[in-house]
Amino acid sequence: MKKEKVQDKRVDFLQLIAAQYERLETELTPTDRYGNMVEVPVVMRDGIKLNTRVYFPASTGPWPVILERSPYPQMKQLTELTSKQFTKYGYVVVSQECRGKGDSEGEWLPFENERNDGIDTLQWIVKQSWMNGNIAMYGLSYGGFEQWIVADQLPKEVKTLFIGVFGTERYRQMYMNGMFRHEIYTSWAIENAGVPTEAEPGEVYQQTLRIRPHINMDSTFFGQEFPWYRNWITNVSQSSEFWQNGIWSKLSSIPKDITVPLYLVGGWYDHHLDGMVCGYENLTDEVKRKSRFVIGPWIHTLQPGGDLTYPNSEYISLIEAVKWFNHHLKGDSYDHPKGVVESYIIRENKWKVWEGGIKSREINKVYFNTNSSPDNQNFTLSYTQPEPNKINYLYDPSNPVKTKGGEALLAWISPGFNGAAPSSVLQEPVGLRSDVCSFVSSVLEEDMKIVGTIKVHLRVSTNAEDTSFTVKISEQFPDGNSYNIRDGITSISYRNGAIMPQDYSQGEVVDLEIELWPITWSIKAGSKLRVDISSSNFPAYHLHPNIKGNWASEERFKLAEQKIHLGEGTFLEIPIQ
Numbered sequence: 001m002k003k004e005k006v007q008d009k010r011v012d013f014l015q016l017i018a019a020q021y022e023r024l025e026t027e028l029t030p031t032d033r034y035g036n037m038v039e040v041p042v043v044m045r046d047g048i049k050l051n052t053r054v055y056f057p058a059s060t061g062p063w064p065v066i067l068e069r070s071p072y073p074q075m076k077q078l079t080e081l082t083s084k085q086f087t088k089y090g091y092v093v094v095s096q097e098c099r100g101k102g103d104s105e106g107e108w109l110p111f112e113n114e115r116n117d118g119i120d121t122l123q124w125i126v127k128q129s130w131m132n133g134n135i136a137m138y139g140l141s142y143g144g145f146e147q148w149i150v151a152d153q154l155p156k157e158v159k160t161l162f163i164g165v166f167g168t169e170r171y172r173q174m175y176m177n178g179m180f181r182h183e184i185y186t187s188w189a190i191e192n193a194g195v196p197t198e199a200e201p202g203e204v205y206q207q208t209l210r211i212r213p214h215i216n217m218d219s220t221f222f223g224q225e226f227p228w229y230r231n232w233i234t235n236v237s238q239s240s241e242f243w244q245n246g247i248w249s250k251l252s253s254i255p256k257d258i259t260v261p262l263y264l265v266g267g268w269y270d271h272h273l274d275g276m277v278c279g280y281e282n283l284t285d286e287v288k289r290k291s292r293f294v295i296g297p298w299i300h301t302l303q304p305g306g307d308l309t310y311p312n313s314e315y316i317s318l319i320e321a322v323k324w325f326n327h328h329l330k331g332d333s334y335d336h337p338k339g340v341v342e343s344y345i346i347r348e349n350k351w352k353v354w355e356g357g358i359k360s361r362e363i364n365k366v367y368f369n370t371n372s373s374p375d376n377q378n379f380t381l382s383y384t385q386p387e388p389n390k391i392n393y394l395y396d397p398s399n400p401v402k403t404k405g406g407e408a409l410l411a412w413i414s415p416g417f418n419g420a421a422p423s424s425v426l427q428e429p430v431g432l433r434s435d436v437c438s439f440v441s442s443v444l445e446e447d448m449k450i451v452g453t454i455k456v457h458l459r460v461s462t463n464a465e466d467t468s469f470t471v472k473i474s475e476q477f478p479d480g481n482s483y484n485i486r487d488g489i490t491s492i493s494y495r496n497g498a499i500m501p502q503d504y505s506q507g508e509v510v511d512l513e514i515e516l517w518p519i520t521w522s523i524k525a526g527s528k529l530r531v532d533i534s535s536s537n538f539p540a541y542h543l544h545p546n547i548k549g550n551w552a553s554e555e556r557f558k559l560a561e562q563k564i565h566l567g568e569g570t571f572l573e574i575p576i577q
Contacts (some may be wrong), residue, residue, distance in 0.1 A: 017078060020316045021085050028322055030088035033058040037083075042096065044106075044120045051103035052121070055083040055093040062132035063092045064329040065125055068139050069118060069146040070095070071110070071192070073102035082318065086138075089322050090330075092130055096121055100194075108194055110228055111145065111247055118150040126155050133157055134329040138321055140164035141300065144272070148279065149247070152257035160328040162263045162321045165300055167275015168255055168282070170248040171238050176408070177514065178236055178494025178501075179468060179541040180551065182209060183403065183419055184271050186217075186539075187411035189229045195222045202416030209539050215552040233552040238499035255282035261290035261338070263324045265317060267298030268346065269305060269407045269423040274517045280341070281357070289339040294320075295520075296344045299422045300413060306405060306423025308483055311349045345449070346424075346485075346521040347475070358518060360451040360575030366529070367571045368439050368564070378431050381441040381529055381572075388567040393435045395467065395535035395546065397557040401436060403540040404428065405484045407517055411539075420540060427474055427482040430530070437564065440476060441529040448523040452575035454486055456514040458533070459569030463506055464560035466493045468544035470537045471514055473572075475521075476528040485523075486516040489541050493548065501548075511569050531572065535562055 035058035041049035057063060066086050070079055083093035099117055100108030125131055135158045137147045144166025151161060167173065174185055190205045197204050199221075208217040215233060218226045235242040243249065262283070266276040273295070280293050297313050299305040304313060327334040336342075341354045370389045371380045379391070403409070403420035404427055411419025430438040456471045472487040493501040495512050504510065523529060536543060542551050546560040564570060 018081060021081065021318060023316055024085060024319050024322070025088070027319055028089070032088055032090045034084045034087045035059075042121055042124050044099075044117055048099060048104075048106040050096055050099060050105070050117060050121070052094060052096040053080075053083070055080075055087050055095065056130070057087040057090055057092070059090065061092070061130045063090055063130060064134040064136070064325070065092045065094060065128075065131045066325065067094045067121065067125060067135065067137045068096070068143055069098060069114070069121070070139070071098040071101045071108070071142055073097065076102070085318055086322070089326070091325065094121070094125055110192065111149075112228075114146055115149045115153075115247070115250070118146055119153050122150065122155055122158065126157050131157070134159055136160050136162065136325050136329055138162045138325075140302070140317065141166055141272075145251075148254060149251055151260075152254045154260060158260060160261050160263070160324065162265075162317075162324055164265045164302065164317055165267065165270045165272050165276070167266075167272045167277070168251050168279035169275040170251060171243050172278070173272065173275050173408075174232060175236065175238075175494075176488060176541070177490035177497065179489045179491055179544070180233060180236070181271075181408050182411075182539040182542055184408060184410040185229075185232055187414060187417055187419060189226065189232075191414045191417070193218075193222060193226060195224065197221055200416050202414060202418060205411065205414075205417050212555045213553045214542070234550055236494070236550060237501065255279045256284060258283060258287055261287065261292075261328065263291065263320065264293040265302065265315070265320070266293070266295050267300065267302060268295060268344070268519055269297070269299045271300060271408045271410050273407060277518060292324075292336065292338050293341045294343075295341065297346050297423075300410060304423070306421060306425045306483075308346070308424050310344065310346065312351070313344055313349075343520045346519070347524055348449075348522045352520065358452055358520065361577050362575075364448075364574040364576050365571055366441070366574060368531070368566050370566060379437060379439045381439045381531065385568060385571075386566055388565070391437055391564040391566065393437060393534075393562050395435055395560045395562050397536065397543040397545055400536035400538035400543055401433065401470070401534050403537055406487050406537075406540055408540060424483045424485065427472075427484055427532075429480075430482075433534075436532050436534045439531045439533070444523060444525050444527055444529070446525050448529070448574070449577040450485070450519055450521045450523065450574060451577040453518045454516045454575070455573040456488065456516065456531075457569060457571050457573070458512045458514070459509060459565040459567070460512060461507055461509045461563045461565065462492065462546075462560050464546035464558060465506055465548040466491060466504060466544070467546045467560045467562065468492070468535050468541075469512060469514075469562070470532075470534045470541075471516075472532040472537070473516065474530040474532070475523045476530045478526045482530050485521050486519055487537060487540075488514040488516045489537055490514050491544060504548075509565055533564060535560065
């Protein structure tokens with residue numbers, strides 16, 4: 001019964017994509033027809049054969065070629081549908097299953113073999129008689145990684161890349177200031193481990209979130225260790241050998257060496273957004289002038305999610321890809337600006353083109369204040385610095401604040417995982433919990449257009465040897481309902497972006513800076529700005545045990561008495577247009 005539910009959800013997704021492809025043929029008249037598919041075992045440099053499907057148009061070649069690579073055999077129907085659509089516009093599509101997945105030979109090690117295998121596959125395509133000298137790559141999510149990781153070693157025949165929802169900064173995506181993102185990487189690990197379990201994967205995921213020490217989750221539920229996952233959860237320090245060398249260090253270094261134009265597409269609520277922005281910013285100016293970066297109000301599927309509506313935000317990646325490929329591989333004209341970032345401004349419900357990247361006009365400094373009864377944890381925001389004061393609350397890891405919305409989430413995409421809903425969702429009312437301190441501004445008399453990265457500065461102390469602090473920025477509508485804009489977290493040990501743990505003495509007052517992911521959002525006149533401070537956001541992030549050391553190896557939890565010191569060091573920096 002459970003397996004049937006999973007299958008039904010995937011069929012619904014395929015139907016949605018199929019409907020989008022019907023739109024493609026309405027907007028762009030096909031110039032060809034699908035011809036046939038040939039399955040080929042392509043041999044890698046070490047002799048491993050990767051299953052490769054080559055989809056041909058019905059016309060006579062040679063043709064321009066589009067390469068897609070994927071580790072998801074469960075998405076074979078979708079990949080086939082996409083490939084056939086491309087052939088209708090005169091492209092050969094090479095669709096390859098990654099090493100150790102589907103019908104490909106070899107051992108499945110997530111991400112580790114894709115650079116060599118991708119380069120080898122491109123070299124194989126170059127030698128084929130049906131290739132006319134023009135190649136592009138296309139892919140979303142893991143298919144985006146497949147492109148970034150070879151982008152500095154492309155044959156001259158590769159003219160462009162179309163990269164969706166994947167970035168270049170793996171450490172920043174996996175950890176925020178020392179806090180691990182369960183809802184992305186624990187869920188992904190369980191979904192893609194390739195090892196069967198007696199229980200449904202979604203049930204296993206929910207159980208693994210509570211197991212202590214967490215490092216035992218693989219042996220407990222799968223009967224074996226996953227070295228790649230253990231590397232993720234034990235290498236908290238960015239200064240470790242794991243992050244300083246190897247595939248992730250290489251990925252981070254690649255953008256500066258790219259020479260072909262890129263089409264990048266991301267979502268404000270996609271878990272790869274931060275890494276995409278970093279990748280774009282590290283491109284050379286010459287490549288940026290030829291490229292295009294589109295950011296919409298979307299989740300990982302490039303569709304809206306959550307509880308708000310986003311008029312004028314529809315996006316179909318295949319339509320945009322065909323137009324982009326026709327321009328770069330066939331010489332057609334292109335009717336959109338290049339050398340720009342184009343973003344959807346949430347709550348204004350419109351798009352804006354930014355020359356040279358998203359830039360704010362000025363920074364608003366907003367202070368946290370105690371102009372409220374100190375026993376109900378409801379406070380205010382103001383533009384004037386308050387007199388020094390303190391707010392206290394108790395953080396109990398066994399009773400965490402539950403994740404409600406956000407951008408760094410992925411478990412929701414897997415049927416049966418019951419992941420937290422992504423995007424902007426209705427928040428809990430102010431004052432519901434004693435361990436959440438809510439600060440609310442007065443009614444805004446004019447729109448506040450947030451453009452870029454909000455920075456939250458907190459002066460704090462704790463009786464624990466280490467702990468965490470969270471922040472969530474929301475818009476409180478005139479009806480009293482609040483919807484999240486951005487959230488963030490930090491541990492004490494990895495405060496202020498530290499690449500290795502910092503010393504801390506219990507009771508010491510320290511300054512924390514939490515840099516949130518960028519956004520373009522207009523808080524409307526009549527609304528209020530709301531900020532919630534706490535110490536947990538679970539399961540988006542791991543539960544800090546309030547104990548110093550590696551979180552994944554810790555069996556115990558301790559209570560922590562937290563203090564927020566108001567005054568000079570506790571404020572927001574809000575970039576506005």
